[in-house]
């Protein structure tokens with residue numbers, strides 16, 4: 045109904061009142077009575093509309109004019125809303141059903157950290173009871189300390205790995221994704237098999253390396269004896285024996301690095317609590333390297349006083365790998381600068397050289413085992429390609445990250461960034477814990 049027809053009805057009512065009043069010689073009183081009657085009629089209609097709005101009954105059929113229009117509009121909107129609700133509900137049911145049938149655990153947690161929903165798999169893996177636990181804070185029910193600190197830190201960029209100690213001893217991977225207004229979706233996956241395989245691989249590499257050391261010691265021993273008496277050797281044997289000695293040396297270095305890597309990997313879970321004075325470590329390293337390479341200049345730029353909590357031998361070996369790389373891949377007359385300073389997000393240990401640099405395409409793969417930018421070049425320099433893999437593992441187990449900046453022909457800077465609290469915190473290991481490089 046248009047506004048002007050409603051107005052016309054009011055006007056008609058007033059005119060009728062006036063006419064009736066005229067008949068009794070009281071036109072204004074007639075109009076007032078007509079308006080009053082109209083107001084009473086509207087109030088009655090309004091109260092019926094109000095009663096109907098509170099109910100879910102079908103609309104009353106005897107509401108006329110403007111009120112009838114209002115009722116039919118509201119009814120139409122109610123019907124559309126009900127249809128939408130049914131459609132959304134069936135979509136939610138469908139999604140919940142697909143989550144429920146997943147082999148991974150799924151938990152929906154609200155912005156306050158309370159459980160809203162979880163599937164059977166999550167209930168089993170995290171020892172939850174649903175729907176009984178709905179509304180409870182998840183950190184009160186999953187009482188693993190690593191889980192609590194991971195959730196409260198709120199940084200979900202890397203997944204969390206948990207080891208459940210209860211009846212079912214398993215390794216779980218937890219991935220948290222935020223959605224909506226601060227709600228979170230937790231995916232829980234049983235990765236026990238993968239961890240077991242990684243452990244088996246590590247053990248295998250460690251055992252083989254260990255077993256190979258004894259025969260190699262015998263071979264290098266004999267080679268050393270032969271080469272100590274070169275004057276008694278026939279000429280045609282001298283070169284092959286020297287090459288064998290060189291390759292046996294490489295093999296020895298390779299086994300040493302493999303054993304060291306497998307030791308670091310197996311100790312990653314242990315807490316590292318030794319407080320290390322990095323300045324003193326760098327002074328010692330400089331002394332050792334200048335004794336071995338007297339012609340090389342190693343400059344120390346030490347401006348921070350912070351200490352790092354960790355394993356001295358591991359850190360020494362990682363930093364030594366970086367400095368030796370810097371020496372190996374730069375010219376003898378250029379300096380290698382080692383810096384220790386405070387930066388925006390922690391302590392920065394940087395090793396800078398003015399050497400050959402590395403093409404940008406190789407940088408993401410440098411820390412993979414045996415990865416070398418140029419195989420022929422590395423064979424010439426005697427590298428095993430395990431140095432940066434060791435650095436990466438040591439960094440991860442100390443909560444540090446490795447940054448690599450390099451420009452071909454100008455030089456490279458390798459930086460280990462230690463978090464400010466690295467002295468106190470046990471760091472949650474991510475993929476490295478599972479031995480992925």
Ligand SMILES: Nc1ncnc2c1ncn2[C@@H]1O[C@H](COP(=O)(O)OP(=O)(O)OP(=O)(O)O)[C@@H](O)[C@H]1O
Nearest residue numbers: 369370373401416417422427428429430431432456
């Ligand atoms: N400072 C650097 N400048 C240029 N290239 C580098 C530098 N550091 C590492 N690289 C490149 O990265 C590769 C991997 O280094 P990594 O230390 O892992 O192995 P490596 O030096 O060959 O052997 P290792 O250190 O085990 O003796 C090297 O082969 C080299 O190509």
Ligand SMILES: [Mg+2]
Nearest residue numbers: 369427431432
């Ligand atoms: Mg190296």
